[in-house]
Amino acid sequence: MTVTDEAGDVEVSVAEDALGFAAEPETDALLARLGHLRERVAQLVDRRSATDPTASDPLRGLYLQEEAVRHLLLRSPEPERELGSPAPELTYGPADRLATLRLTDLDTALLLVVLAPDLDRTFEPLYGYLNDDVSRRRATVGLALDLCGVPAHQAAGRARFLPTAPLSALGLLTVEEPERPFLSRSLRVPDRVVAHLLGDDTPDATLTGHLHPLPVPSGSYDGQEPGTDGEFTGFVDRLGALLAEGPPLAVYLRERHEGDGLVCVASALHVAGVAAVRFSGSVEQVPELLREARLSGRTVVVGGLSDQPGALVRALTAARDVTVLIAGARPYDPQWCESDPLILEAPRQRAAAVRAWTDAVGEEHGFDVRATVAPYHLGADRIARAARAARGLAAFDGTPLTAAHLRLAARQQSASGLEQHARRIRPAVDWRDLVLPERSLTQLHELALRARHRDRVLGDWRLSAGGGRGRGVLGLFAGESGTGKTLSAEVVAAELGLDLYVVQLSSIVDKYVGETEKNLERIFTEADRTDAVLLFDEADAVFGKRSEVKDSHDRYANMESAYLLQRLESFDGIALLTTNLRANIDEAFTRRLDLVVDFPFPDPAQRLALWLHGLTHVPSVPDLELGPLAKEFELAGGSIRSAVVTAAYLAAGRGGEVSAADLLEGARREYRKAGRLVPGEGTW
Numbered sequence: 001m002t003v004t005d006e007a008g009d010v011e012v013s014v015a016e017d018a019l020g021f022a023a024e025p026e027t028d029a030l031l032a033r034l035g036h037l038r039e040r041v042a043q044l045v046d047r048r049s050a051t052d053p054t055a056s057d058p059l060r061g062l063y064l065q066e067e068a069v070r071h072l073l074l075r076s077p078e079p080e081r082e083l084g085s086p087a088p089e090l091t092y093g094p095a096d097r098l099a100t101l102r103l104t105d106l107d108t109a110l111l112l113v114v115l116a117p118d119l120d121r122t123f124e125p126l127y128g129y130l131n132d133d134v135s136r137r138r139a140t141v142g143l144a145l146d147l148c149g150v151p152a153h154q155a156a157g158r159a160r161f162l163p164t165a166p167l168s169a170l171g172l173l174t175v176e177e178p179e180r181p182f183l184s185r186s187l188r189v190p191d192r193v194v195a196h197l198l199g200d201d202t203p204d205a206t207l208t209g210h211l212h213p214l215p216v217p218s219g220s221y222d223g224q225e226p227g228t229d230g231e232f233t234g235f236v237d238r239l240g241a242l243l244a245e246g247p248p249l250a251v252y253l254r255e256r257h258e259g260d261g262l263v264c265v266a267s268a269l270h271v272a273g274v275a276a277v278r279f280s281g282s283v284e285q286v287p288e289l290l291r292e293a294r295l296s297g298r299t300v301v302v303g304g305l306s307d308q309p310g311a312l313v314r315a316l317t318a319a320r321d322v323t324v325l326i327a328g329a330r331p332y333d334p335q336w337c338e339s340d341p342l343i344l345e346a347p348r349q350r351a352a353a354v355r356a357w358t359d360a361v362g363e364e365h366g367f368d369v370r371a372t373v374a375p376y377h378l379g380a381d382r383i384a385r386a387a388r389a390a391r392g393l394a395a396f397d398g399t400p401l402t403a404a405h406l407r408l409a410a411r412q413q414s415a416s417g418l419e420q421h422a423r424r425i426r427p428a429v430d431w432r433d434l435v436l437p438e439r440s441l442t443q444l445h446e447l448a449l450r451a452r453h454r455d456r457v458l459g460d461w462r463l464s465a466g467g468g469r470g471r472g473v474l475g476l477f478a479g480e481s482g483t484g485k486t487l488s489a490e491v492v493a494a495e496l497g498l499d500l501y502v503v504q505l506s507s508i509v510d511k512y513v514g515e516t517e518k519n520l521e522r523i524f525t526e527a528d529r530t531d532a533v534l535l536f537d538e539a540d541a542v543f544g545k546r547s548e549v550k551d552s553h554d555r556y557a558n559m560e561s562a563y564l565l566q567r568l569e570s571f572d573g574i575a576l577l578t579t580n581l582r583a584n585i586d587e588a589f590t591r592r593l594d595l596v597v598d599f600p601f602p603d604p605a606q607r608l609a610l611w612l613h614g615l616t617h618v619p620s621v622p623d624l625e626l627g628p629l630a631k632e633f634e635l636a637g638g639s640i641r642s643a644v645v646t647a648a649y650l651a652a653g654r655g656g657e658v659s660a661a662d663l664l665e666g667a668r669r670e671y672r673k674a675g676r677l678v679p680g681e682g683t684w
Contacts, residue, residue, distance in 0.1 A: 034123075037116055103166055106148060110160060113139050113143070158182065161173075171193070171288070192291065210281035212280060214276055239344070251325045252341045260377075260379065262301070262381065286315040290319045300323070303326075313337055327346065356380050356384075357373045361401065372407065375498055376410045378413055408497075421504065427500055472568070475575075478598055479600065483636050492533065502537055509542075534573060539578060542560070568589070618644065618647075629664065639674075640670075642670055650665060
């Protein structure tokens with residue numbers, strides 16, 4: 001292209017291809033159709049101007065002359081034409097990029113008429129002339145029907161502009177100015193549709209930030225070893241075949257853990273070879289979302305429904321021409337919509353999750369990736385984010401990736417609402433902090449082992465008891481106060497790489513009937529979907545024995561116990577109970593426990609080990625003799641720690657080291673706090 005300035009002195013050559021302005025095939029096709037439309041517009045202009053006495057008036061359309069009024073009064077209606085037969089001078093075929101929408105030839109012709117001013121601005125004054133108003137430069141209902149050769153008084157033609165007609169229902173055309181007479185209402189093609197017809201598939205601006213790619217499935221789902229993920233593989237294959245061969249459908253996939261449904265959907269779409277987009281917006285954006293799916297030919301995937309999912313599910317499933325896959329933890333409610341989607345249960349997919357972890361972080365590390373990530377139930381997208389976060393933490397520390405980095409990143413991705421009802425503890429202890437008998441330590445290790453391998457044993461090996469029972473791990477820690485029950489729970493949580501949540505009884509026990517059960521249900525529901533360890537301290541206050549019903553108080557107390565018994569059956573998380581009075585725990589609860597760990601009162605040898613452990617990081621005088629102290633003072637581990645803290649403060653106050661006298665004073669104070677007689681006071 002050559003451009004010359006007004007003086008004719010400078011000539012500049014511009015290469016359209018170099019600037020990216022070369023015409024696209026879609027644009028060429030549309031421009032060719034506009035050429036036919038221009039011929040039709042010219043014929044209509046000629047026909048009107050031949051009899052219009054105001055055709056040569058430069059102010060035509062701004063006011064009405066008397067002769068123009070008489071002309072309108074004397075004009076007879078045009079002869080009727082059969083609906084759907086275009087004018088002889090103009091023929092239309094479906095636009096290539098709209099072929100998947102199955103529009104009729106008339107709908108396509110109407111759409112092109114409305115589209116013309118957005119593609120060629122020379123149509124604006126022509127439309128203003130034909131509208132008898134130079135300020136109205138878009139097509140109106142009446143003008144569109146005229147240009148397509150459809151009588152304006154024919155009901156079937158007017159029906160093409162109703163909200164339920166394809167053009168409006170599919171979001172391709174907007175009828176504006178509802179206050180005007182029907183034939184005078186302006187028509188507009190949304191900018192997103194115009195861009196699509198010109199070959200631009202940038203999503204609608206209103207959906208910015210709400211469309212996300214699906215996680216890429218890791219590995220192959222064919223030929224799995226028996227017992228690894230056969231249920232998941234079979235489910236994915238069946239759903240993939242349905243998506244590949246069937247017509248558009250709506251599916252509601254209920255997931256037990258957040259992300260399971262999304263992984264199933266992504267895998268099935270991968271098997272079917274179907275493109276999809278994940279949506280995370282609100283119900284108000286659904287019309288734009290469905291239009292985007294129709295234009296791009298993609299499936300819509302929605303995961304993580306809001307607190308009021310009914311309106312969103314209803315709006316999504318109302319579209320019969322778009323495949324919609326919805327994954328959520330809520331059970332499907334038939335009141336959400338009149339026509340139910342296909343309702344499925346998302347299977348567990350531990351092998352697929354492990355593959356996602358190993359693909360994200362690799363296996364060439366100094367730790368066992370599979371064992372490290374076993375306690376976590378994250379979706380594929382959160383696994384990828386956790387892997388990136390773990391690598392970032394390792395880079396910050398300046399060390400290779402470790403299991404600690406991976407656990408911390410995974411905990412950060414396991415969002416929880418438990419803090420509303422429980423106190424969160426980030427474990428900062430390990431097995432070295434426990435001074436317990438060998439039997440108790442063995443049982444604690446077994447508890448962590450059960451938490452890691454429950455999906456394989458109860459799921460893959462089918463050792464679940466059935467009856468709707470969950471795969472939770474339940475343990476009871478019984479022993480006197482200060483024997484290490486809470487500390488052991490924290491160590492188990494640290495071993496699993498999970499946070500510990502201590503349930504606050506004050507936040508769940510309510511004086512009103514039924515409220516305590518509701519509060520407990522919120523906690524159990526949140527714990528089911530969260531990777532965390534739940535600790536009920538002083539559990540006998542909630543899990544106590546049922547008693548004979550003598551009054552209404554006994555009845556409602558028994559109702560709470562009955563609820564807890566039922567809820568523990570279906571629990572999927574990890575819950576630990578501690579009690580000082582094991583005999584007060586109902587036997588029905590005990591039967592449902594995986595392990596009961598006894599914490600005996602420490603003997604002199606264990607007490608000596610506890611004193612030594614407590615002084616590990618405390619500056620002490622040389623040759624400190626602790627044997628007599630451990631023998632004479634019968635203190636539990638918690639009391640020994642408190643005695644060491646008292647001694648440390650005494651030493652810090654005088655600016656010296658901890659001495660035997662400081663420790664003796666600390667031990668005596670613990671005895672006095674408990675109201676016990678201090679042994680050998682003043683003689684040791």
